[in-house]
Amino acid sequence: MSENNSAPMGAPGSEGLRPMPQVNRITVNDVIDALAAGLSDFRRAPVYGLAIGAFFAAGGLFVVLSAAALNMSYLSYPAAAGFVLIGPFAAVGLYEVSRRLETGEALSWPKLFATMWAQKSRELSWMAFVVLFIQIMWMYQVRLLLALFLGFRSFASFDEFLTEVVSTPEGMMFLAVGHLAGAVLSLILFSLTVVSFPLLLEEDRDFITAMITSVRAVVTSPLPMIGWAFVVTAVLILSMIPAFIGLIVTLPILGHTTWHLYRKCVTVPEA
Template identity: 80%
Template sequence: MAEDNDNTNATSLIKPAAPRKAPIVLEITLNDVIDALSAGLQDFRKAPVYGLAFGAFFAIGGILIVLTAAAFNMSYLSYPLAAGFVLIGPFAAVGIYEVSRRLERNEALSWGTIFRTMWDQKGRELSWMAFVVLFIQIMWMYQVRLLLAIFMGFRSFASFGEFISEIVNTPEGLMFLAIGHVVGAILSLILLSLTVISFPLLLEEDRDFITAMITSVKAVVVSPVPMISWAIVVTITLIVSIAPAFIGLVVTLPVLGHTTWHLYRKCVVPEDAG
């Protein structure tokens, strides 16, 4: 009887763990975006070797994808290469975030610690976020093919130049461009909303990817003008960087990655401070 009472008392002392609070999202302004961009530039200047290395990784990946489609007539490799790059890219981005995080904490930088942090993500929720990005990319590719079939039919073109000429010089082609840009803008907004701060959050707090996406969407809803402005800056920067054979990405991508980390810091209250 006494033993039963002891078991009852022990059980009553065991309390269920309190549910983890959702991340606190703050409203930001355009000045915060500018400040984050300035901080991103400073991080790149403080650790240029790391930024240039990761930037070169992305630039080489883009060059390989284009070469397989255009120069080597191996377009059948372009889609799997692009898909693989989308899955690997977030892990490389984590390396950039980790550089900013260590600079923020005045911690030593080394390739060993950076790669260890990237490797540690393989069994965490960041892998699922990478698949979310891949899914949206697949949706984008298939909507392009669907719109091509609707407006251009199933015609074949002798060359890429002939295809471009048909697109820009016919009513059907111009309609394809117009609607394609609208659909692309919608998919881009969805991608922005789901990912703008989710990857840094997953690195910092080890949340589940659903919580990370919800938090990211909240950040866009709370501060739509600054976030959409940031998306426009990213889009224009990438277009300008890609134009010279992807070379510009070597510098601009690490700066954008460092900036994303600081933007996350301005949007989300650290868990230990909440």
């Protein structure tokens, strides 16, 4: 890890406030090291990673099948993409596994569930609301773009929808603008959450401080952090193709890696 950037200590006259977490500048090599550590955590505790990954994959499959059952199969793709946005929250259990492996604490399902359940009364629950809000925004903008480019209509099947969007100028515009809007929302969500969830899991901080710290981490090291965001996006998309099955393995690796990336990006001052 290379140079550190000092964090502000709060507004004038606020000496009693806790100092902001310190954000460290990282390099691409730090991301590679974090990925190696994430792979190591997955090998050390595969049962936990595979179980959490399988649960998340089942959730994604349920979303897609629900869209089909409601005769809205044309929303399967955007619904699946939107579901992936909750990945940071789903990975909380993985962060706790990595934290316990790091500190040498015992690993068990009761301890893991107890830690995750305890978050309901902490600031991490507010971060879950932020993720949910962005997911709702994603689905609303999909419906808006459908109305703008393809009109207020439904499609009998996903194949009919796919044929429309890839064979007409309006459909191609829908795809282009939709993916651009999705990329912007994903970048916003990544910036707000990449280190905020691990920070809130470990520290008793408010979620605003956590989001500010997360954005500062991205701004301080834009190339490696945004590069990691592209890697995460590409891996998740590829993992979704075979009925979400790939997420069983890739989600835990990405989650463990994010924990170690947080360790490299953020130094929390002692109270």
